[in-house]
Amino acid sequence: xxxxxxxxxxxxxxxxxxxxxxxxxxxxxxxxxxxxxxxxxxxxxxxxxxxxxxxxxxxxxxxxxxxxxxxxxxxxxxxxxxxxxxxxxxxxxxxxxxxxxxxxxxxxxxxxxxxxxxxxxxxxxxxxxxxxxxxxxxxxxxxxxxxxxxx
Numbered sequence: 425x426x427x428x429x430x431x432x433x434x435x436x437x438x439x440x441x442x443x444x445x446x447x448x449x450x451x452x453x454x455x456x457x458x459x460x461x462x463x464x465x466x467x468x469x470x471x472x473x474x475x476x477x478x479x480x481x482x483x484x485x486x487x488x489x490x491x492x493x494x495x496x497x498x499x500x501x502x503x504x505x506x507x508x509x510x511x512x513x514x515x516x517x518x519x520x521x522x523x524x525x526x527x528x529x530x531x532x533x534x535x536x537x538x539x540x541x542x543x544x545x546x547x548x549x550x551x552x553x554x555x556x557x558x559x560x561x562x563x564x565x566x567x568x569x570x571x572x573x574x575x
Contacts, residue, residue, distance in 0.1 A: 445480040445554035447528035465491040528554040
C-alpha cells in the first residue's frame with residue numbers, strides 16, 4: 425500500500441533532465457506565422473510554435489526571438505501561452521518562459537508544473553540551468569512524496 429505526504433516549501437533545488445542541454449547548439453523554430461521587426465531586431469513566431477535545441481524542446485502559443493544584432497545571434501527567447509519545456513525525461517509547464525541563450529538559463533513563471541516520471545512538483549517560478557541539468561523552484565513549492573517504492 426502506498427502512503428504519501430505533502431511537502432510545501434518556499435524554494436527547493438531539483439535535477440532537470442537526465443541529459444544536460446547544450447545552449448551553444450543551433451536553435452530551430454517552426455510556427456504557423458512569423459512577423460519580423462528589423463527596427464528592434466526581433467521576430468515573433470505565433471501559432472503552434474516549436475523550438476528545438478539539441479535534446480531540449482519548447483512549445484508555446486507565441487515565441488518572441490530577440491537578436492543580438494552586433495553578434496548576429498539570438499540573445500533570448502520569450503515564450504508565452506501554454507508553455508511546455510521538455511528536457512530528456514522531464515517536462516515543465518508554465519504560463520511564460522524566458523530563455524537567455526548565452527547563459528543557458530530558462531526562467532519559467534506562472535503556475536509552474538514540473539513532472540519527473542511519477543513525481544510532480546508545482547511552484548510559482550522555476551529557474552532551469554541547462555548546462556548542468558539543475559533547476560530551482562521558488563514560491564509555494566508543493567509535491568507529494570511517496571514512501572513506497574512500488575509507485
